[in-house]
Amino acid sequence: MDWLDQVKWDAAGLVPVIAQEQATGDVLMVAWMNREALQKTAELGRAVYFSRSRGRLWFKGEESGHVQQVHEIRMDCDNDVLLLKVTQQGHDPSIACHTGRHSCFFQRQEAGRWVSVEPVLKNPSEIYT
Template sequence: MNWLDDIRWDDQGLVPVIAQEASTGDVLMFAWMNREALARTAEIGEAVYWSRSRSRLWHKGEESGHTQKVQSIRLDCDNDVVLLSVEQLGHTPGIACHTGRHSCFFQKYEQGQWVSVEPVLKDPEHIYK
């Protein structure tokens, strides 16, 4: 039996993935993987996701240069969520979000509204060409 068969894939053949920074424990992003993306991630040691908007594999950093070196791959107790422990690399280290921030979870609920609580480390105009 293949290790990928242990995963409870959804009806679209996807599993949710959380990318967590190994050094800080910060949750950097949430994404999806299909079997091919997870197998490729394990093979090359860098995060490869399934882009639902592009309908294709997405090697994190292929456009921005902000790659994720995978330290470990874990599976939750229900076998339906993957946790990647990663080192966030790139031209401007520490940027995981397409908005130029450290984490995609930069908005915090405060008094009935969402407030940005993390700075933009690099303008996305200078990241994506």
């Protein structure tokens, strides 16, 4: 059986993917992959996702320059979630989020509200031109 056939794709042919920084263990982001994105990620050693909003493959960093080098691809016990162990590369390797932060998980629930707990490292208007 082909390794791609073992993934439990959802009805839209997608699987959720967690990108984790290899060096720190920080969870950087969650995205989606279709079969082609996963195959290209494995071939290139670079994160390629499927953008649901754009309806096409999204080579991480194609606009921002914040590329993710992939060291490992793992699958969970139910075969329906993937984990990428990555190293951020590019113009500013400390940024993974389109908001200019290190991680997309920068909001923490405190006393019934969401509080931003990570600083903006670079203004998004300077990243996306």
